[in-house]
Amino acid sequence: MSANAARPARELLLKEYRGVLSTHSKSMPGFPFGSVVPYCLDAEGRPLILISRIAQHTHNLQKDPKCSLLVGERGAEDVQAVGRLTMLAEAEKLGDSAAIAAAAERYYRYFPESSQYHSAHDFDFWVLKPVRNRYIGGFGAIHWVDQVSLANPFAGKVEISMVEHMNSDHANAIEHYVELSGLPKTAPAKLVGIDSEGMHLRIGDGIHWLAFPEPCNTSTQVREALVLLAHAQEWPTVEQAKG
16 A cells, blocks of 8 residues: 555546446346446545436446446546556435535536436435545556545635635636646636645536645635736746745
8 A cells, every 4th residue: 555646546536527437237247337427526525426316327326335436547548657546435325405405516516517417307416435446657556545535625615605706706817727737728717616735627518627736725825826826927836836
């Protein structure tokens, strides 16, 4: 096991927003069943998914909640030379109304087109509760990692307030982040989430995570990081931020 692999494994989980969910087949016992699902991370840093009650993977999870989520770097020409993470997890359907409301508020910021699924097509929120993780950071960099998830200190009202403030009052700064980082400028960017290690931007139909120069654990530190980036001419490193 390697503690040093936890951060790159978590960063991969933070920035990809899609993965292959493998469940135990109910109709074909003994066989794994893989399906692609979008996800965002909940307040505890665990994958949050929205899936249909009639989907095969939902039937499988209802019978056996043990599953895995495979996440790999998108657009890689050589998939064996880049990072990928297999999260072994126990899936749990959210049933508490407060938990469902919090999940919906968060998930719909990331995937606004899914806001009609929940009621119109009998979709439910499920959280994948990590048990163990297998991270491969390229050739020979193979690790078992017990703890990848990191709780978001801003999840809830604080994050919502920061997101709304940036989108309404600092659209120019957000566009500067896009240009600074080299993200595609196919549509106006919107901030959809903030965690201790970075920010999540939605550009058209795509979602992208940009890492802060260094971790932020308070709202003041987030504000300082956003101001720093708004005036930067290049995306600063941790050393530049500290200097």
